[in-house]
Amino acid sequence: MDFALILFVLSIVSGILWCYDVFRARKQRPKGSPDPWWVEYGASFFPVILPIFMLRSFWIEPFRIPSGSMIPTLQVGDFILVNKYAYGVRLPVLNKKIIAVGEPQRGDVMVFRYPHDMRQDYIKRVIGLPGDRIEYIDKRLTINGQALPVIPQGDYLIPRSFDVFQKFEEDVLGNKHMLLNNRDAQPFVPEQLLVPHEYSANCTHSRQGVSCRVPEGHYFVMGDNRDQSADSRVWGFVPDANIVGRAFFIWFHADQILPPSGVDFGRVGSFH
Template sequence: MVKTVNKERLMANFFLPILLVVGFAIWKVLDHFTLPNTFSILLIILTALSGILWCYHRFVVNPKRSRQITRIEQRTGKTLSAEEKQKVEPVSEGSEFVASIFPVLAFVLILRSFVFEPFQIPSGSMEPTLRIGDFLVVEKYAYGIKDPVFQNTLIETGKPQRGDVIVFKAPPQPNVDYIKRIVAIGGDRIRYNELDRKITLVYGENGKPCSENCEVKEFSYSEPVENKEFQFIIGQNPDGSLMYGPSPLETTESGDVEHKIHWYPEPISEGYRYKDYSTQDNYITEWTVPENQYFVMGDNRNNSEDSRFWGFVPEKNIVGKATYIWLSLDKKQNEWPTGIRSERIFQKIQ
């Protein structure tokens, strides 16, 4: 009997460490297979386990403990202290802890899956609109209520629009979230001139390419001005530190929305790397966007891996719309923060 009790106590003491080890192992397995929504899967598993334990404690353990306490008090004729009550039908602290966080986990799961998701800017591909160290609010419901694992749309709430800044599962790395700006939607034809780096858009009709009387928009640009607050990353030094090049030229691009972009001081010919284009003539490349897919680009045009290089973004890959900056740390890539950019906090993303 004593051995059985000691064994139960030993298992109780190791319940939480074992749970953490198992959770870490599951995460590494999912990460190895580069599955999308790994965090969501882990959160669902943990919430389900916590919910089972919560129900077990609430509807089985606690009523049993109450009955036992009542019997003991009736038999002894005295009221048990809080410490004595804890010794009646004891359960492991780890099990109690996991059960106790079920309401919190359920709230986080619902909030993160269907309402908002935080996102941190990891690189300079969206400068100057978004900077390294910016923390964003991503509206999950902006383009539909989706299931958190397979991303199938359950309830339609809207469609992505040209000019929206979106977070999405990267087609070349579905387990990684990217953030870019939508330039063209299904049916649109986008022309990009590498010499003057300007965009021309031929609007599609109901997701299909336009064939006659097409609406054409040539994006306009303000006079480029050097922005010395930023520098292009051109490589890595032998010690692992980043190697910086010249400062970018900043201009305001006016298309479906108006926003600032960065250009390299001189045009860079990268057409040989482009993918999925419908035509390519000298320095002008044209893409025709398939229905329910999107052509995205970074605002830092010469420092962004985007649809030009790896293709279109399927609607199913879209996580949500980036709407606000809720925190901005003053930092550079691969460096520790040195402060807070208070002027960027609660800034709406345009």
């Protein structure tokens, strides 16, 4: 069940009980008498639940990284903070934008609801904005005809699988970040893995890669672990209505493969 919906319902129920207690029931109780059960287990939680609900709905929300699609930027087990205000104020639960504040920029690490299953939250890097022409051919990224420069950074050992991938620094039109490529992986997406979507006609797939025109109101996203990421190359574009916010800080890391407790405080901090 959606945690935001749970918080919303709890806030409404406890708020009603709190208002009833403060403005009516409390005045009718004998002085010095104990609070009834519905105050102790209902109304008393309202001053605690409401700030959490407001903070999580309109400003900061925590998430945990469950997969390796964003390695090396984010590792499995990272606990991150997401700025929900960065891309506009949205109504809780409905996720409808009511106040425009900012828009996703190329290179942002963005959390969004997976277009084919709104119950799932995904995190990827924004590569293409509405109207952009995105080409990923032979593992080289081009935006609107401009090939993005990449600088080799040597080999990178994947912590969980112990696979060795090639590491590069990529410059997404001014936003630099690290990415991984698997030497043995093909540059194209196998046809059986492609997920049909509303704008499938905007993309052309070949043995060399994929070329897409990003439709209005949508974004093209990719994982930094390029050959181990199911992203816009596979299932299409991210609608603006699905956006949750911009990831910006790792506040904790816990992973079962790390000795002795799986906690790594060296991961804590901001990231690009």
